[in-house]
Amino acid sequence: MGFFTKDIKTMDDLFVHTLRDIYYAENKIAKALPEMIEKASDAKLKQGFKAHLGETENHISRLQEVFRMHGAEIEAIECPAIDGIIEESEEVAGEVDDKAVLDAALIAAAQAVEHYEITRYGSLVAWAKQLGRPDCASVLQKTLDEEKATDKKLTMLAENAVNMRAAV
């Protein structure tokens, strides 16, 4: 980040800056997921987190592909947003003892992460199209679709099973 400078001059700069932001975020998520897998009690939730770790690794590869397609250096820029989201989820998880309540808290935390990714990939897809790069947009769209599908699966898990047990 170039504090006190005006490093982002064009739409292309904004696109690359945001690619680097989400690249940092995806790497941070890949590091946070093993602890969430460990903490989850519900078998389907544990399995869902495991599957999402695999997907996240794939999203990181896709971002590297887009960097290469766009001719931009593969680089991560510190992203205070994902740092805050993950810090908060760890704090809340640390305060919960009951397993079913912890599962509900873990799902909410994972959905906060998903929504951050959905909004960033949504902007990136729109910007790639505007910049005349439908090829980059198409790669990013695949990840966007997967993030949305994961968010829906988490909602179903929460509504059908985990919340029900936690509220008993």
Added chain:
Amino acid sequence: MGFFTKDIKTMDDLFVHTLRDIYYAENKIAKALPEMIEKASDAKLKQGFKAHLGETENHISRLQEVFRMHGAEIEAIECPAIDGIIEESEEVAGEVDDKAVLDAALIAAAQAVEHYEITRYGSLVAWAKQLGRPDCASVLQKTLDEEKATDKKLTMLAENAVNMRAAV
């Protein structure tokens, strides 16, 4: 936040904790919006941010209503997630000079905020229902619907006008 303690024992505790988290977030957003209104160049975007400030004040009142309905003390709990999202949006906005690119960055920042709210209100609505409080769920659902509508309006603004000018 009670570090090293296990303050969240039940689903009800998790619900109240998250109400206090989003109460902090809404108040922080109300403070951040005037600067976004000032920075926006596009007339429709400026107007949209102004309308959202009014809505945000209404969301704060609704949260106070839910606290009262639920018999919980109206209180804000520091929320590192929204702090990070807003810190990042201010950092990025500070790096952009061109007005059209700044508008595109402001929209993306606002959508990151909206998505954080959508995920938190989504969890709160689901939990209120599970806790047998459809009355609280119904008040929270109104805000959730407004946040989703705001996010859609921002996408339309971005795709139809602002990004087009920024990419020129």
